[in-house]
Amino acid sequence: MSILSSVTRAAARKLFPEIELSPAVSFAPMQRIDRGEFSSSVALELARLTKQRAEHIAERLIAEIRSEVPVTLRCDSGYVVSIDTPRDLVVSEVSPDTETALKDLALARCSEAFRTVRCILPDCTEPVYARLRLVARVMQQVFLTVMYENGCDVFIDPLPARQVRSQREVVELFRSAVSYVIENEGERRLNVSDDHTLPSSPRASVWTTHHYHERLPQALRVALSVARKGGSIDLRMPMDAWLLSRDRVLSGLLERSSLESVLRGLDSEEAWLRFLFHAGSTVFSGDYDPGVALFDEFASPLYSVRLLVERYRRFAGYFPLPVKAEQVARVLQTMSFERRLALRGLGMPTYTARAIALGEMAEWSAALEDFASRAHAFINSPRIRVCLEEGQISGEVGEIVASLGFGLSSILWFVTEGPCVDR
Numbered sequence: 013m014s015i016l017s018s019v020t021r022a023a024a025r026k027l028f029p030e031i032e033l034s035p036a037v038s039f040a041p042m043q044r045i046d047r048g049e050f051s052s053s054v055a056l057e058l059a060r061l062t063k064q065r066a067e068h069i070a071e072r073l074i075a076e077i078r079s080e081v082p083v084t085l086r087c088d089s090g091y092v093v094s095i096d097t098p099r100d101l102v103v104s105e106v107s108p109d110t111e112t113a114l115k116d117l118a119l120a121r122c123s124e125a126f127r128t129v130r131c132i133l134p135d136c137t138e139p140v141y142a143r144l145r146l147v148a149r150v151m152q153q154v155f156l157t158v159m160y161e162n163g164c165d166v167f168i169d170p171l172p173a174r175q176v177r178s179q180r181e182v183v184e185l186f187r188s189a190v191s192y193v194i195e196n197e198g199e200r201r202l203n204v205s206d207d208h209t210l211p212s213s214p215r216a217s218v219w220t221t222h223h224y225h226e227r228l229p230q231a232l233r234v235a236l237s238v239a240r241k242g243g244s245i246d247l248r249m250p251m252d253a254w255l256l257s258r259d260r261v262l263s264g265l266l267e268r269s270s271l272e273s274v275l276r277g278l279d280s281e282e283a284w285l286r287f288l289f290h291a292g293s294t295v296f297s298g299d300y301d302p303g304v305a306l307f308d309e310f311a312s313p314l315y316s317v318r319l320l321v322e323r324y325r326r327f328a329g330y331f332p333l334p335v336k337a338e339q340v341a342r343v344l345q346t347m348s349f350e351r352r353l354a355l356r357g358l359g360m361p362t363y364t365a366r367a368i369a370l371g372e373m374a375e376w377s378a379a380l381e382d383f384a385s386r387a388h389a390f391i392n393s394p395r396i397r398v399c400l401e402e403g404q405i406s407g408e409v410g411e412i413v414a415s416l417g418f419g420l421s422s423i424l425w426f427v428t429e430g431p432c433v434d435r
Contacts, residue, residue: 033054049096346411
């Protein structure tokens with residue numbers, strides 16, 4: 013367990029000895045690094061259990077933590093946030109791989125059952141493109157779960173339940189769900205079966221939209237709320253600003269006829285995967301053009317990261333993939349140069365584990381896209397290109413290259429096709 017999480021749990025036990033915290037409150041790398049580097053929801057969980065204000069609890073926790081470790085903390089909307097984290101604490105936060113991060117969350121799947129991901133698919137009260145983007149985000153979680161846990165039980169209501177075990181089956185289910193949405197554009201449906209909604213295995217992720225959730229029968233909403241508060245499900249409803257277009261200029265591009273022409277151009281498993289990551293990307297719907305996936309490979313974060321792996325392997329003989337956490341710890345010193353890129357790379361195992369276990373796909377998508385963008389910019393920098401070409405991978409450059417290689421190592425399992433020998 014990390015130093016920050018250990019000290020925070022000790023502070024919480026001191027202040028609230030009667031409460032047992034969940035593993036999900038451990039410190040994790042933030043989605044918005046400009047607002048802080050690591051954060052914990054410990055105060056929010058304690059506030060929910062004690063009926064006290066999260067901000068007040070956070071300030072009490074911060075005072076206790078500061079007395080134990082030299083770290084700058086602040087409260088942000090109830091979260092305890094670490095800023096300019098010292099090097100030793102950063103190293104302690106790094107999970108060696110995604111599997112270990114999953115175990116630390118105490119949410120790794122049981123050996124006899126796969127993890128469950130469920131989607132309550134909206135009807136015609138949501139635009140077709142919004143339904144497709146929701147399905148894409150759901151299937152991204154399924155894809156990661158299959159890559160790291162070898163299988164996933166998937167319920168996309170009203171489609172039949174499926175168990176998927178391979179990349180090919182993920183693509184097949186994604187295509188089936190997309191086809192259903194297109195073919196049933198005008199359906200009205202609120203008769204969601206409990207079998208498709210409430211979990212049959214520990215800690216399921218349940219997805220829908222805010223608008224459709226409000227239209228569901230009250231008994232079902234209550235059941236979902238009880239399951240969420242009881243910790244058996246994570247209820248995920250993407251932000252409307254991400255999901256729904258507010259820009260009339262793009263309305264034509266997002267209509268069914270335009271979407272169908274794009275989908276007809278997806279002629280291979282690879283093309284569908286690229287579209288899956290494009291549709292589930294963090295691009296706001298007001299700026300989202302489905303068609304660019306056909307002619308602009310970089311529109312898909314999956315393509316961008318795969319290209320990054322190729323570029324890294326051309327120069328980084330000093331830190332060949334896979335790069336281990338202990339290699340990074342040995343060279344990580346100042347963290348004064350390209351700190352955000354280093355933090356993204358170091359945090360990738362944790363981002364990925366929380367996406368699988370908790371459905372934190374928005375955080376994972378933002379981290380992955382920012383990581384790839386910053387890494388390509390780093391490699392393209394004239395100064396860095398000279399260093400890489402001349403093999404001068406030491407000092408601050410070595411820190412970043414090692415962090416970059418570590419981040420890539422943690423996602424090689426899905427970036428490469430099939431089982432990865434570098435894993």
